[in-house]
Amino acid sequence: MAIQETTSGAILLSAEKNKSAVRLVGELSKDEDNQQTIKLSVNNKYDKCIQWAEGEIVRPDYNITTTPIYDALQSSTSSRLEAVVLDQNQEIFINEYEKPYVYKMFIIGDNSGTVSLIVYDHLIDLLKINDTFIFTQIKWKKIHDKIILTTTPNSIISHTRNVVNPNLHNMEESMSFNQMDVQQISTCFEEITNSQKQMTCVSCEQNLIPIKGKEHLLKCHNCSKFAWCKLNDFNETFVLQIDNEKRSFTAVKDVLETFFQQQNANLSLTFDNLLKYYMFNGPWKITLSHFHNLILHIQKI
Structure with a gap:
């Protein structure tokens, strides 16, 4: 039985001819090159494992527009890149708001140049040095006064057989990027605000x-x-002076509230008491994450 003789086959061929969308019902799998394949089972000529669907057509990689790295660094929206992986660094583990996660810094390149890219969690294992990938939903981020790229919760990374010849004119700059994330500093709070409604x-x-x-x-x-009212249900923003520059941070859940209670057992945990204590009793030894603008730990000097 030829494919065009089945109901599903007729729908698929008609959709290809009319450039319209279809819905596929089948088993999705990946091969060793991380390419996704859907297996459709047509048991008889009336099977409808392929159905008509409203929506935009999802075209193959080579038909979808990609953004050069140079443009992605200046874009106000998320970007789709096609780039080769040139270098990688060690994985970093961190616990933010009681949710552990891992991230890793890579250097990727295309014909417009190279850039550092932060990749999170399960996406890390998809990447391989010297291979080319399609990166979707990628955004820029300013760290250590430099603009780099980062994945987002909606990012997708897929392997492609396309060959990308990277322009390495700024490779030295990408490799010299200050990758220090977690740092311990001694400083005072410049400002503390609470956006709790x-x-x-x-x-x-x-x-x-x-x-x-x-x-x-x-x-x-x-x-x-x-x-x-939950006593520690605050939403504070902390302004710190770092290298003669004021920067805003949030804090890991309860880290500042817990330390306050340890040092002030007889004081109520209110925002006003928290504000007075941290503003007027510095300097403090603070462990922070530059990549996430996050206070991880605090202690008195």
Whole structure:
């Protein structure tokens, strides 16, 4: 039975002719070159493992536009690159907001130049030196006063047999990029802000006020109803002075609140108390991540 004699085959051939989209129902697998293949089982001429579908056509790699590295470094939106992997560094493990993850720095290149690329988690194992890959949903990031590229939660990396001849005119600059992420510094807080929204009463929508000495309880002064508030439910931004430049950081969950409570057992954990303590008792020894603008640990000098 020829493919064009089946219902699915007729749909597929018609879709190719009319440049329209179809939906495939089958088993997806990968070969040793990381190429994805879908296996369709046509049991009889009336099988519909291929169905009509509304949507845009997903074209092969060679028909989809890719962005040169040079343009991606200046783009306000995510980019799709085709580049060869030129170099790699050690994996770094970090715990952010109680979620562990790993990342690794690579250098990739195309005909516009080279650049450092941060790759996260499961995408790391897909890359291989001297091979060419398609990188989708890639964004730029400023680190150590340099613009580099990074994967995102929506990034996809796929191997391609296409040959890319990289332009190495800025390879020395890419290799000399300061890859130091985690660093311990001694500094003072320049500014601390809290973007936590004011809690309101569910009955009359008036602002709730903390009860003095019992800040975990909130009370509406309009209707006198009570509400409960998590003491450490803050959303602070910390401004630090680093190398004569002011930079903003967030902090690993509860790291500053926990240290505050250890040092001030008799004080309530409120944002005002937190602000006064860290602003007026410096300098502090702070461990931070440059790549993620994140405070990892703090201690008193």
